Amino acid sequence: MRALVTGGAGFIGSHLIDRLVARGENVVVLDNLSSGDLAFIQHHLDTGRATLVEGDLCSLEDVMGAMALGIDTVYHLAANPDIRLGTRVTDTDLRQGTVATYNVLEAMRLHEVKRIAFASSSVVYGEGAPMPTPEHHGPCMPISLYGASKQAGEGLISSWVGTFGLQAYIFRFANIIGARGTHGVIFDFIHKLKADPTRLEVLGNGLQEKSYMEVGDCVDAILHVMDHSDAPLNLFNLGSHDTASVRQIAEIVVEVTGCTNAAIEYTGGDRGWAGDVPKAMLAIDKMLATGANVRMNSAEAIRHTAKVLLEEIGLE
Amino acid sequence: MRALVTGGAGFIGSHLIDRLVARGENVVVLDNLSSGDLAFIQHHLDTGRATLVEGDLCSLEDVMGAMALGIDTVYHLAANPDIRLGTRVTDTDLRQGTVATYNVLEAMRLHEVKRIAFASSSVVYGEGAPMPTPEHHGPCMPISLYGASKQAGEGLISSWVGTFGLQAYIFRFANIIGARGTHGVIFDFIHKLKADPTRLEVLGNGLQEKSYMEVGDCVDAILHVMDHSDAPLNLFNLGSHDTASVRQIAEIVVEVTGCTNAAIEYTGGDRGWAGDVPKAMLAIDKMLATGANVRMNSAEAIRHTAKVLLEEIGLE
Numbered sequence: 001m002r003a004l005v006t007g008g009a010g011f012i013g014s015h016l017i018d019r020l021v022a023r024g025e026n027v028v029v030l031d032n033l034s035s036g037d038l039a040f041i042q043h044h045l046d047t048g049r050a051t052l053v054e055g056d057l058c059s060l061e062d063v064m065g066a067m068a069l070g071i072d073t074v075y076h077l078a079a080n081p082d083i084r085l086g087t088r089v090t091d092t093d094l095r096q097g098t099v100a101t102y103n104v105l106e107a108m109r110l111h112e113v114k115r116i117a118f119a120s121s122s123v124v125y126g127e128g129a130p131m132p133t134p135e136h137h138g139p140c141m142p143i144s145l146y147g148a149s150k151q152a153g154e155g156l157i158s159s160w161v162g163t164f165g166l167q168a169y170i171f172r173f174a175n176i177i178g179a180r181g182t183h184g185v186i187f188d189f190i191h192k193l194k195a196d197p198t199r200l201e202v203l204g205n206g207l208q209e210k211s212y213m214e215v216g217d218c219v220d221a222i223l224h225v226m227d228h229s230d231a232p233l234n235l236f237n238l239g240s241h242d243t244a245s246v247r248q249i250a251e252i253v254v255e256v257t258g259c260t261n262a263a264i265e266y267t268g269g270d271r272g273w274a275g276d277v278p279k280a281m282l283a284i285d286k287m288l289a290t291g292a293n294v295r296m297n298s299a300e301a302i303r304h305t306a307k308v309l310l311e312e313i314g315l316e
Numbered sequence: 317m318r319a320l321v322t323g324g325a326g327f328i329g330s331h332l333i334d335r336l337v338a339r340g341e342n343v344v345v346l347d348n349l350s351s352g353d354l355a356f357i358q359h360h361l362d363t364g365r366a367t368l369v370e371g372d373l374c375s376l377e378d379v380m381g382a383m384a385l386g387i388d389t390v391y392h393l394a395a396n397p398d399i400r401l402g403t404r405v406t407d408t409d410l411r412q413g414t415v416a417t418y419n420v421l422e423a424m425r426l427h428e429v430k431r432i433a434f435a436s437s438s439v440v441y442g443e444g445a446p447m448p449t450p451e452h453h454g455p456c457m458p459i460s461l462y463g464a465s466k467q468a469g470e471g472l473i474s475s476w477v478g479t480f481g482l483q484a485y486i487f488r489f490a491n492i493i494g495a496r497g498t499h500g501v502i503f504d505f506i507h508k509l510k511a512d513p514t515r516l517e518v519l520g521n522g523l524q525e526k527s528y529m530e531v532g533d534c535v536d537a538i539l540h541v542m543d544h545s546d547a548p549l550n551l552f553n554l555g556s557h558d559t560a561s562v563r564q565i566a567e568i569v570v571e572v573t574g575c576t577n578a579a580i581e582y583t584g585g586d587r588g589w590a591g592d593v594p595k596a597m598l599a600i601d602k603m604l605a606t607g608a609n610v611r612m613n614s615a616e617a618i619r620h621t622a623k624v625l626l627e628e629i630g631l632e
Contacts, residue, residue, distance in 0.1 A: 138454020143478020152468035162459020163591040
């Protein structure tokens with residue numbers, strides 16, 4: 001068994017590789033190290049269980065090079081991690097999301113690799129979906145360019161399933177948080193408090209409310225679902241049982257960092273930025289029906305993440 | 317009022333321009349003339365009511381040039397018309413569909429053009445959807461690369477609505493047929509009978525069953541819906557009240573062409589090619605609720621189209 005993990009040096013990718021190696025698999029990592037960090041996977045590179053191909057998914061040639069190494073399953077996690085970027089730069093998600101996914105699929109077709117797992121996102125549902133949102137919700141009308149690229153990736157994958165006989169697992173993630181986080185609200189809050197421990201600026205009114213899932217729960221669920229669902233196309237929401245508000249997150253981060261005198265200041269408005277979905281909670285019945293587990297609820301995952309990121313980032 | 321019609325020299329685009337000009341609008345046509353035909357719009361070019369910009373939607377610069385001409389509404393119809401091509405060439409729909417739509421949206425953003433209508437397709441629903449299929453059906457999992465590019469276009473548009481305040485009309489078309497058709501099953505059948513009037517090869521078992529809408533009904537419905545629906549994002553199926561089978565189409569074309577001795581030969585299988593959705597019928601309640609009309613049912617549209625295409629193509 002040899003897996004290819006795109007974005008394998010990144011946040012979720014590196015945790016997935018920990019699990020794959022623990023299961024006895026060998027892993028090829030394709031990463032351009034733009035937001036990933038070699039330190040996250042260095043232990044597996046040292047033991048030879050993981051092999052790094054430094055390359056860019058925007059280049060079909062780079063993807064073909066990695067795909068040539070005897071791959072049976074592709075875990076396609078690489079993407080621009082910064083949802084907000086699309087409000088300023090409009091072609092990043094198109095290139096690093098949609099075109100990159102095309103390149104992965106085309107390289108799979110040419111190398112006859114037949115199985116893919118894809119990191120999609122709850123943001124494909126757009127705004128105003130019923131909460132919790134089931135997989136069959138429609139129409140899916142994303143409001144961020146990142147969400148558009150995830151939806152485009154899903155469609156490309158389903159078309160490859162229908163046209164070329166691929167087997168695919170599409171996972172729509174809640175907000176995934178935890179150790180090695182390189183972006184997101186908790187990461188941002190700690191960096192803000194590091195710069196100025198007396199105040200914490202929060203984008204929006206703090207009432208944005210979303211579901212948070214710890215990254216260890218996420219990668220375990222991915223592998224569990226893949227072991228227990230065997231359709232040509234498998235679509236699963238991955239999330240936790242509840243939600244937390246940005247206000248709660250701010251309070252937990254202030255407490256964990258010990259910056260208890262920090263003034264929490266809200267910029268106002270119902271969302272962090274144009275294209276931010278203010279409320280999101282996924283229905284996870286389908287995932288739970290496979291027997292997959294979620295150990296932490298949203299608040300627990302947030303507290304855990306605040307502690308480990310505080311250690312990683314530091315306040316000094 | 318000045319409209320930009322991408323693919324305006326094509327099948328549906330040229331009919332839309334007839335209507336727009338009849339309503340007193342001036343039209344800019346952006347077309348690379350790859351499958352369109354100048355003859356379809358020459359009468360409007362001659363009167364000066366339409367202006368041709370010969371350019372490629374894969375070039376942002378070309379699209380910017382057309383968008384600079386004082387546009388208020390974009391009708392984005394251009395696309396690769398050959399759904400089957402994706403089974404052999406995998407990047408055409410990505411480039412001429414997804415990337416082209418991105419270029420249209422980016423040029424609109426840069427030129428502050430705020431209103432778009434988009435020709436999407438029933439094929440975004442994929443296979444196994446309930447019939448008739450309502451707009452809120454989910455999940456949408458297209459099985460053709462063409463379908464994937466239409467879904468990607470929809471997502472890009474909805475993300476521009478959410479992020480940059482565009483107003484959009486997304487139309488999911490049934491099979492649109494009629495005069496000036498440049499592709500599709502009736503077009504193919506007439507060309508096959510022209511080459512050999514003694515036999516007609518039909519891809520699949522002929523039991524594929526879809527909804528057909530006459531192109532005049534289609535462009536009238538587009539303009540009617542846009543006049544009567546004013547949400548930021550408007551999603552409408554456009555189709556007719558019933559379906560016809562490929563077998564019925566073959567029989568009508570044989571009759572209309574007078575090739576009544578032609579042996580109709582089926583290649584077998586439940587679909588024409590990998591990625592062909594064998595059964596499709598759209599729910600059109602939402603469209604009808606705006607007061608839009610459908611004059612022809614599927615069989616009438618097929619007979620009408622066979623007659624006019626026979627005149628256009630000829631059998632000699």
